[in-house]
Amino acid sequence: MIINTQGAEPGTAPGEGSEAARGTFRPRTYVDHVLEHWNRDEDTEALVQGAERLTRGQARRRLFGLGHALRRQGLGPGDGVGLFLANRVDSVLVQLAVHLIGCRVVFLPPEPGPGELAALVEQSGARAVVTDPLFAERAADAAVRSVHAPALLSLGPCARQCPDLLALAAECPDERPDAVPAPGADEAVTVLYTGGTLGRPKLAAHSHRLYDTLVDLAQEDQQDSGPGFFPPMTPGTDRVLAATLLTHGSGHLTSIQALVTGAALVVLPEFEPGAALSVLREERVTATMFVPPMLYGLLDHPECVPGALPALRRIVVGGAACSPRRLQQAVDVFGPVLSQGYGQSEALGITAFGAADLASGAARRPELWSSCGRAISGVEIEIRAEGGTAALPAGQVGEVCVKGETVMLGYHRDPERTAAALHDGWLRTGDVGRLDAEGHLYLVDRAKDIIVTGSTSDNVYSRVLEDFLLTLPGVRDAAALGVPDEEYGEAVHVFLATAGNTDVDPAEVGAAVTAELGDLYTPRGTTLLDRLPTTKVGKVDKKALRAAWSAPAG
CATH class of the missing domain: 3.30.300.30 (ANL, C-terminal domain)
Known part of the structure; x- marks a missing residue:
């Protein structure tokens, strides 16, 4: 954890009060890093979604209004807030606002049906659910089914009789809400859905250490010495496209990587190859993340030809195994800009393969097209036999086990399944793979049957x-x-x-x-x-x- 020991409180706009003025300091959070950028060059674009374009100053003020609005609903530090949201600019700001006031983010992805969604809300213990108007009926049904009946808030006007959070925020001060105590080392600040049995979902809980690590990794990338998630960013110039769901790990990581480095974040509401190609070109996007079917759809579009996206400097591919043939095709079309990454809800960052390393390494060893890279900074990987605790030699296949700051605290409110997944800080990923002599990881199966x-x-x-x-x-x-x-x-x-x-x-x-x-x-x-x-x-x-x-x- 980085401690601020001089100057004004990070994230405090000029003219606002600060903890520094009162002689007290608190640990910096990733939201503070975002606000450090948003406090400078206020007219620079920060968030874009189609015709909606927010400058840094506008984004900061709306974020603060949302923080006040959430507090006025009785939410305080440690409370869970479910986010059942589509890809929108305001979805990014609400997630930041929940963390800003010390609450716990509970991501509610749109896939589950009514029974599983209700069980997810109940298991999370969320005191409130913020829903996109498009999902309001499903969110209301889940809230009614939940025993603890969380409050329902809508991100904009909707047919349901529930408070409009955006309207409430517009009536609130646009100054930063009062500071809250820093979360404890073992306090969950973000919870992600990761499956489970019907009526008993698994929710991976992460502490602030995950975000400290993401900030460190972003700073390493800034120095061009990191794992290669994104190229070094130029604040005010670089533009990152969030094409995957913001309520999934991939979309969340993409948005955080962009915001903490001061890049503009362009949000794609829904993926369609032609629309994505237009946004990439018109918004001069420099970096993005795609899951394999998105990449394939883009490559198969007739307008996707070499030179079509001259601004694009990095495409991260992850979320599922990618065809080596398609990866090579992507390099032929876009140039040596492809990176690969591997993670899961239980460990949001495990390995990465930087664009330069992938291009040069695969030319030397074609089998590297099938690798998902090497462990990122601060993460250890071992391949173990089923039920074993000793690492297998390079080349042998077994379960992938990982240790590091990106690993979850455990499954939220589920000590039995936490004990089965975590031992002495090591996570059993449920994935089967092997390591080569240079530490490259190759996944060969998914033991969890996902x-x-x-x-x-x-x-x-x-x-x-x-x-x-x-x-x-x-x-x-x-x-x-x-x-x-x-x-x-x-x-x-x-x-x-x-x-x-x-x-x-x-x-x-x-x-x-x-x-x-x-x-x-x-x-x-x-x-x-x-x-x-x-x-x-x-x-x-x-x-x-x-x-x-x-x-x-x-």
């Missing part, structure tokens, strides 16, 4: 889907797999063991899944069986199911 699919490479959690399938009439057993798919990398395929003399209609199954869990979980294929194969210990044998699915017919 299916990564959809146009934005979102997660489908097999256990959640399987639990719901078992509630349907005539379904005796169920298993969900991710199978190869040309468009999305993986598609959801379900195997159902049906009760005797019972007809199960796959179309009706798909409709029921969509209604309860959302479009992302809708099976693209269904196989009906008399029974599912099992291992010797009685678990469903998904390897056998995968082999049966891929075996040629006849």
